[in-house]
Amino acid sequence: xxxxxxxKVAIVTGAGGGIGRAYALELARRGARVVVNDLGSARDGxxxxxxxxxxxxxxxxxxxxxxxxxxxxxxxxxxxxxxAEARERWGGVHILINNAGILRDRTFAKMEPADFELVVRVxxxxxxxxxxxxxPLMREQNYGRILMTSSSSGLGxxxxxxxxxxxxxxxxxxxxTLSLEGAKNGIRVNLIAPTAGTxxxxxxxxxxxxxxxxxxxxxxxxxxxxxxxxxxxxxxxAGGGVYQCFWLTMNDGVLLPPDERTAEGIAAAWKxxxxxxxxxxxxxxxEQQTHAMEMLTKAAGG
Numbered sequence: 001x002x003x004x005x006x007x008k009v010a011i012v013t014g015a016g017g018g019i020g021r022a023y024a025l026e027l028a029r030r031g032a033r034v035v036v037n038d039l040g041s042a043r044d045g046x047x048x049x050x051x052x053x054x055x056x057x058x059x060x061x062x063x064x065x066x067x068x069x070x071x072x073x074x075x076x077x078x079x080x081x082x083x084a085e086a087r088e089r090w091g092g093v094h095i096l097i098n099n100a101g102i103l104r105d106r107t108f109a110k111m112e113p114a115d116f117e118l119v120v121r122v123x124x125x126x127x128x129x130x131x132x133x134x135x136p137l138m139r140e141q142n143y144g145r146i147l148m149t150s151s152s153s154g155l156g157x158x159x160x161x162x163x164x165x166x167x168x169x170x171x172x173x174x175x176x177t178l179s180l181e182g183a184k185n186g187i188r189v190n191l192i193a194p195t196a197g198t199x200x201x202x203x204x205x206x207x208x209x210x211x212x213x214x215x216x217x218x219x220x221x222x223x224x225x226x227x228x229x230x231x232x233x234x235x236x237x238a239g240g241g242v243y244q245c246f247w248l249t250m251n252d253g254v255l256l257p258p259d260e261r262t263a264e265g266i267a268a269a270w271k272x273x274x275x276x277x278x279x280x281x282x283x284x285x286x287e288q289q290t291h292a293m294e295m296l297t298k299a300a301g302g
Contacts, residue, residue, distance in 0.1 A: 003227045005032035009090045010226070011082065013037045013073050013130055014100030016051025019196050022215035023097050023222050024055055028064035030223065032095065035086050037069040039100070073100045073126030079133040087137060095226045096134050097147045098127040098171075108162040116163040123149075123167035128174060135178075135187075144187035145226040148175045150235065151193050155246055172235070172248075179233035180284065188232035190225040193246065194218040195239025213240045250288060252278040255295045 010027045014020040016038030028034045036059070038052040052068035059066040067089065071078035086093050102122050104115040127148055138144025153161050154168025172191060179189040196215045221238035224230060235246040254272045256265050266273065282288075 003030065003223060005030045005095070008032045008094040009086055009092055010095035010097065011035040011037060011086060011093055011130070011134065012097045012099055013126070015055055016040055019194055019215045019218050020099040021055050022219040023099060024066070025058060026219040026223050027095065028059040028066055029062065033090050034059060034064070034066040035069050035082065036066050037071060037082060037100070039070060039072050073130050074121045076129040076133070079129045083133045083137060092141055093134050093137055094141070094143055095145045096130060097222060097226065098130055099149050100126055101149065103164060105160045105164070107160050111163065119163035120167045123164065124170040124174070127171055131178065138182070138187050139185040142186045144182065144185070145230060146178070146187065146189045147222055147225050148189065148191050149194065150191045152237065155193070176233060176285070183232065188230050190230065190232060191235040192222060192225060193235065193237045217241050247281040249279040250282045250291070251276055255299055
């Protein structure tokens with residue numbers, strides 16, 4: 001099966017370099033017309049550059065079609081204008097890859113509230129703003145493919161990244177909800193947790209790892225996750241040629257009798273409560289409540 005994006009219009013945020021650039025080039029190579037969005041700032045969100053125009057020039061030199069956009073994902077009105085411009089020029093938007101992000105790493109004790117707020121604003125609110133701007137159009141088209149960027153930091157935490165991890169965890173909840181809300185209109189929403197050697201990681205990765213984790217290996221996963229036959233509600237990790245899936249899981253748990261529903265009762269039953277033998281992926285947010293009701297009904301002889 002060959003995956004191509006002929007006739008499709010894609011927006012990639014944060015596409016002026018690194019992974020975003022690789023996404024834009026890959027989609028264009030496969031036939032998509034691409035909006036290359038990038039504010040052009042440094043990894044901490046400061047400064048500006050013409051990075052988006054440089055990527056557009058690369059795409060055009062290879063025979064593709066693209067346009068540069070310098071809007072900030074943290075400004076909703078600018079995201080609306082970006083989508084309107086793409087629609088006016090090319091008739092629609094079929095793919096959105098939310099990739100833009102910044103880092104302001106510090107331990108929580110040393111982190112200024114402003115640095116926490118800015119990182120959450122760019123990653124979480126920026127993802128929500130770009131997605132909300134394109135959502136009505138995708139519903140109208142009855143077609144949309146949205147890829148959101150999470151991280152292993154959002155799934156498992158990471159020392160010195162409380163702001164980044166909180167934002168990335170929030171994106172998981174957003175993506176999972178929108179995969180449910182968008183299903184009836186042909187909108188599929190997925191998550192990617194990428195690992196690549198870019199300016200965001202150049203002083204974190206050893207040189208050997210930096211060279212092994214290419215942005216291009218991540219862009220292959222992204223292209224699959226926004227393709228016409230893509231799954232939905234998937235969390236996929238990609239880095240260094242390794243592709244894997246993440247799940248949020250829940251076990252069966254234990255139904256304690258009324259007189260044992262105390263802190264002490266939970267402590268006594270903790271080994272059984274925390275046993276992972278029955279772990280299964282959490283399919284939807286209300287599954288916890290549904291499962292509990294089933295256990296209560298069964299215990300009551302229903």
